[in-house]
Amino acid sequence: MAEHPAYPVGLRLTGRRVVVLGGGQVAQRRLPALIAAGADIHLVSPEATPSVEAMADTGEITWTRRPYAEGDLAEAWYALIATGDQEANSRASAEAERHRVWCVRSDDADRATAWTPATGHSEGVTIAVLTTDAKGRDPRHTAAIRDAVVEGLRDGTLVAPHHRTRTPGVALVGGGPGDPDLITVRGRRLLAEADVVVADRLGPRDLLAELPPHVEVIDAAKIPYGRYMAQEAINNALIEHARQGRSVVRLKGGDPYVFGRGMEELQALAEAGIPCTVVPGISSSISVPGAAGIPVTHRGVAHEFTVVSGHVAPDDERSLVDWPSLAKLTGTLVILMGVDKIGKIAETLVAHGKPADTPVALVQEGTTAAQRRVDATLATVADTVRTEDVRPPAVIIIGDVVNVGPHPSK
Template identity: 85%
Template sequence: MAEHPAYPVGLRLTGRRVVVLGGGEVAQRRLPALIAAGADITLVSPEVTPSVEAMADAGELTWERRPYADGDLTDIWYALIATSDHDANTRASAEAERNRVWCVRSDDADEATAWTPATGHSEGVTVAVLTTDAKGRDPRHTAAIRDAVVEGLRDGTLVAPHHRTRAPGVALVGGGPGDPDLITVRGRRLLAAADVVITDHLGPRDLLTELPPNVEVIDAAKLPYGRFMAQEAINNALIEHAKQGKSVVRLKGGDPFVYGRGMEEVQALAEAGIACTVVPGISSSISVPGAAGIPVTHRGVAHEFTVVSGHIAPDDERSLVDWPSLAKLTGTLVILMGVATIAKVAETLIAHGKSPDTPLALIQEGTTAAQRRVDATLATAGEAVLAHEVKPPAVIVIGEVVNVGPNPSA
């Protein structure tokens, strides 16, 4: 038997009896997949791990608190033998052989009639990897191959084209703060399968170089105080390409619903009768301070944090922010789009009671290779922006958390 490779097959165990012998770590690792497959599981073991006991308490399996006994593997479809008793394992595998039950044995794979492959899942696909050479079984190598394939499917670097017609629609994808590795797995997968990508300057630009040459990329940048593509034009582009039957990804920086005008695009698509999938992204309001060594909350220092848009100055009648109330908070204040207005913001906060010595950090191009951090106080914030020529995009953090960790730029 050892001279021939194993024959790969997928077992359909829904509602079918499966017996697991042993309740230790091996069973704990294997049981979730059997439960997910819908198997009718009986577990035989005097003792089990706390996690296995929780599965039994939840009704996901039946636990018989005793050792293996002859007859346990009668009228079943599949057996997993994983006790610490080698003699019991040998007797159980012999019973499985007599009853023609496919049996996995954790302590001696050569004596088993079935092997468990290294498996992973991605978008409705199960990847299963088996070692073909029985004499050279290397579980770590098998698992590494599994991981490489699954990761490639998830992050879009391994693309298997769909041969069925895809339903047209739009995916509103949050690209994260700028580092291409910080986009979500789902976002990257949708990006890899897109026909059209409509992006802006805050989206992770490096991801665009990975797109196939046939993908149409539309620049919808809204540069601060500069060139921009009107929101109505962006909405129309999304609708037009989706109506042509294309898969469209709207790639935005950060999260689509955190100052990203994402809901405006969702509403426009809904009015046009076009399906839209929203994929949340990592917001720069949390990730950029973290990348610069600043926690937005910290025990004994800040129990809350507030995120505010600074694109409109406090003395502008269009402002919707209650700056006097913010000045009274003791937690962390995170300001996005506030480079041009920080001097006025600082002045307003100080005027309403915030200490001029309150620590402040400006983090430009956060999470990218160009990231830099400039530290100041409320009293010196305006001067710091000018002296260090801080440009958008930059995240501003105000509060004692600025001084909690080491300053990487120091």
């Protein structure tokens, strides 16, 4: 058998009897895929890991709590032998051979009639990597090849052209806080497949350099006519390019729906009859404090955190924030877009009962190579912003969690 390579095949196990012998770590790793395949799974084992036991408790598998016995593989289509008893494994393997049941053995691949490939998934495709012969089997090597292929498909570095007609439309992609590695796998894949990218100033700019030359990049930060008209122009650009049959990505910083005006864009697309996909992103309200060593919650320090837009001052009639109530909270307050208003914000919080010595941290250009952290208190933060020349984009964290990490406030 070792002289010939294994023949790769995909098994359709829906509703078919599959027997798993042993409820340890091997079974725990292999069972989810068998469950996903719709197999009628029968586990035979006196014991099982908590995760495997939970699968039995929820009815995903049937568990017989005893060691292997002759006849357990009757009527099976496929068997996974993974007990710690080598003699029982050999007897079960012999039974599988007699009944012509394809059998995987975790303890002795040479005596198995089937091997489990290293598998991965990407957009409806299963990638399976199988060593060509038993003598040279190296699970780490096959897993590394699998990982490289899957990662390449997911992040767009390995592009497999689609030979089907793509449905034109728009994807609102949250690019994360700035570090290009923090965009989601799905977001990166859609970016790699885009014909047009409408990019925010605060999006992960380094990703734009990776786009193929044919991709049209529209700098949303430079669309004219001011803030209101800029948004209208962005909406029109998305609609226009999608109507031309192009795949459009609206690349936004953070998450599309966290002060990102993503819903306005989705509503405009819906009114125009343009299909739209929303891809969530990592919000800077959580990730930037974390990158600076500040947890937004910490046991015994903060049981809640509140994210607030600071682009409108507390005394501005357009403000929708209940600042007096925020001053009474004991948790963490995270302010986005508030650098130029932080003096008035701090003054308002103190006026409504927040202690003046409450720690404050400002994290500028969070998660990027230019990241820096400046610490202050509510009493000193306005002066600190001026003397330290803190500029947007910066996330402001207010609360005792500022002192939890390795960088205590000054």
